[in-house]
Amino acid sequence: MAPLTINDVRKSYGALEVLHGVNIDITDGEFVVLVGPSGCGKSTLLRMLAGLEDISAGEVSIGGRVVNALQPKERDIAMVFQSYALYPHMTVEQNMGFSLKLARAPKQDVRDRVLDVAKTLNLEDYLQRYPRQLSGGQRQRVAMGRAMVRNPEVFLFDEPLSNLDAKLRVKMRSEIKQNHHRLKTTTVYVTHDQVEAMTMADKIVVMNAGRVEQVGSPLELYDRPANIFVAGFIGSPAMNLIAGRIVDGHFLGADGTRMTVPASAARLEGQEVKLGIRPEHLVIDPQGHPAEILTVEPTGAETLVLMQLAGHEVVGVFRERITLAPGKTLSLSLMPDHIHLFDTQTGLRIPLSPEN
Amino acid sequence: MSGKTSKLTRPGLPGWLILVGSVLLVLVCLFPFWWMVVSSVKTLRELYTVPPIWWPDTPTFQNYSNVLFQSNIPRYFLNSVIVSAGSTGLALILAIFASYGFARFKFKGKPLLQSLVLVAQLLPTAAIIVPLFITLRFLGLVNTYWGLILVYMIITLPLSVWMLTSYFKNIPVELEEAAIIDGASRLECLFRITLPLSLPGIASVMVYAFVTTWNEFIFALCFATDSSVKTLPIGLAEFSTEFNTDWGAVMAASVVMTLPIAILFLSMQRLFVGGLTAGATKG
Structure with a gap:
């Protein structure tokens, strides 16, 4: 040793x-x-x-x-x-x-x-x-x-x-x-x-x-x-990344979708960023963003769903059994504590709070 | 086997045709040997009979006794063994080290050196007889074992190096790396890992070098003119003189000359099967 x-x-x-x-x-x-x-x-x-x-x-x-x-x-x-x-x-x-x-x-x-x-x-x-x-x-x-x-x-x-x-x-x-x-x-x-x-x-x-x-x-x-x-690279399925920028303290996707991000992101006003969210941090929420279902892959314990959200293909992992067929729309929101922001220019992570 | 496969139609020629073809081929190849053996037990008169006698009524071993006890053949046999074994051994040792270098190390001019090794093989025999003779005379090696051994080594070494190089290249390099991690030196890698796994390659090189030198005629004729160093092919030629040829003795001596090669082949046959590295890596 x-x-x-x-x-x-x-x-x-x-x-x-x-x-x-x-x-x-x-x-x-x-x-x-x-x-x-x-x-x-x-x-x-x-x-x-x-x-x-x-x-x-x-x-x-x-x-x-x-x-x-x-x-x-x-x-x-x-x-x-x-x-x-x-x-x-x-x-x-x-x-x-x-x-x-x-x-x-x-x-x-x-x-x-x-x-x-x-x-x-x-x-x-x-x-x-x-x-x-x-x-x-x-x-x-x-x-x-x-x-x-x-x-x-x-x-x-x-x-x-x-x-x-x-x-x-x-x-x-x-x-x-x-x-x-x-x-x-x-x-x-x-x-x-x-x-x-x-x-x-x-x-x-x-x-x-x-x-x-x-x-x-x-x-x-x-x-x-x-x-x-x-x-x-780390995590399977991989983290979803959505391109956009910070406008009025919100994340604005390339297709115009506005998403709520932690308040500390306000200091990045106007900056091009990528929003990262892991598949298990997407939740089904009637007040959320509409996402069109592309494929549904049940593995038994959980279900992987490939969707179209804010102009990007994203994967969600849900413990609930999803019975929706491709072509239908699901309403999603992002767990705010688990949102990551990355600088589009440098690729580096932007810390949003001291502990995260 | 028969139930299932008989329903499948095999593409290509029908089986019986292949069998007949193979038998014919084998007969054609073996006929000279058969004729050699039969002729060696015939009397001189039977040899010249027309139509030829396929098997003499009373086989005679007089030819063998002539060859073994009243000619120089035993001495030539010994000379051939010494010269062939010596040059094969020497070529093998040099080829092992040269091939290992070519197979495992990167160095400047490697492709050039490798092709230069083959150039020696490309020169026509007649073109190098005189230069070799002058060299041997200068070195005082005409009519010596060493002279023939060195010359034979020169003619067998190039192909031996190429054969072994390709064989060594096929041994997975991870095996040597594992040995190096285990604490082996380069030489230990070669002798404990690569060589034991290359036995089929070594065997092919040995058979090739031995057979080539055993049968070689021109160089032996030029560089070994004294009966103390003459080899078997020269001995065979000596039975035919200006006035007559003792065909019975030639045939008997030919059998004597063929036997060691046949034995060599049969004893090495097992090694040619190969498959020695099975299980080394993923497999």
């Missing part, structure tokens, strides 16, 4: 810079998820932490020790790959013990340690099997076991669940989380799936186009997204 510091880290391939100065502080034992759309540089950053890619500029330190110039094996890290990367010509036991064997640990110690880890992962019965004889979930567990055997300071996960089917993914997600609770090893986990990020992380780092957009706890990001990108 060790803290991990990423200080103004950059990565360039020739003249092309793909990471533009990333700063992240990870405390001892924290579970940090790097999330972002594909190509945002999150995997590159992880590979730089692992030592598989050079660090073009900036500093990475693990446990207070700058590791920029160190070989992967000297960094005291372990990594789980997206494709698992199990050695196909070795049994599960040999796969898991490979790092200790390379470190010339006594054979008995290797066997004991592998058995130990195999027990915690329910893999004892498979130790003599080859990777090709295992199911996807078992392979995933072997890959984790191989990392755990070394008892590293930091675990690195590179989209470890994206090859599994949906059901198994949920199961392995909680297994990884449980392991983290037990081992308390500092973990950096890369995913493009914001649900994975929300459910697993102590701290989420949202990345986009080689930059960190926001760092915070899952609910912080959900409740107070720093900018339009984070607002749209």
Whole structure:
């Protein structure tokens, strides 16, 4: 276990810079998820932490020790790959013990340690099997076991669940989380799936186009997204964004719809803004704005409704059962405490009250 | 199987035609070998009989005894083994390192170097005999094992490098990255991960290099004129002199020469099946 510091880290391939100065502080034992759309540089950053890619500029330190110039094996890290990367010509036991064997640990110690880890992962019965004889979930567990055997300071996960089917993914997600609770090893986990990020992380780092957009706890990001990108990326279905401006202390949509916003928005008089509202913060209200229903998607527990509101397609999530058919009109209002405003120019969030 | 599939009509040629075609093809390919074996157990008189005798009434092993005990063939066999094994081994070692470099590292001029490797393969044999001879004489390597081994290595190395490079490229690079994270050095990656997974590729290269050098004639004829280093193909040619040819002995010696190659192929066959990386990644 060790803290991990990423200080103004950059990565360039020739003249092309793909990471533009990333700063992240990870405390001892924290579970940090790097999330972002594909190509945002999150995997590159992880590979730089692992030592598989050079660090073009900036500093990475693990446990207070700058590791920029160190070989992967000297960094005291372990990594789980997206494709698992199990050695196909070795049994599960040999796969898991490979790092200790390379470190010339006594054979008995290797066997004991592998058995130990195999027990915690329910893999004892498979130790003599080859990777090709295992199911996807078992392979995933072997890959984790191989990392755990070394008892590293930091675990690195590179989209470890994206090859599994949906059901198994949920199961392995909680297994990884449980392991983290037990081992308390500092973990950096890369995913493009914001649900994975929300459910697993102590701290989420949202990345986009080689930059960190926001760092915070899952609910912080959900409740107070720093900018339009984070607002749209975190949460499923995504936050609705409606373009317009502030006129007479009200939000005026492009199509002329007037919406009530918190009084503090009056200071933005005349400014172009985007109004953000999460699907669950739309409520059915006879005094509200008319919205034409486009599609209705009941999931059982709740109903997703795609509607046309103020000239934009918006999604609402309702606990009530909506029986209305597409083409009909629903009357909606916005929960005032949950309205977000973003500056159209900069994309940054405009705080409306000290606590929100 | 039969119930369901028989209802589906298979596109293309009917099955019996394919069978007849395959059998014909195999017969044509194997006929020279059959003729070689049959001729090796015939007497000289039977060899020249018209119409030809398909199987002699009393097979004789006189030809084999001549070849094995009264000719230089055993010595040539040993020479061939030494030269072929030596050049194959040397080519394999160099090819492994060169191919690994080409497959895994990025460096300036890689495409140029890779195509230059092939240029050696493109030169006609006749064009390089004289330069090679002069070089070997300068180095004092004419009529030595080392001379032939080095020359054979030169002719088999280019294709070996290309074969292995493409094989190494197909081994998922994540496996080596995982090994590096596990604490392996580059060499450990190569010898503990990549090579064990490349056995089919290594086997193909070995068979290719061995067969090529085993059968090589022109270079052996020019660079090995002393019977202490002559190889089997030269030995075969020695049975035909200006005045007559002992065909029975030629055939018997040919059988002797063919056997190691056949054994090599059969023993390596299992490896060609491949599929060694199954289960490595998602699969």
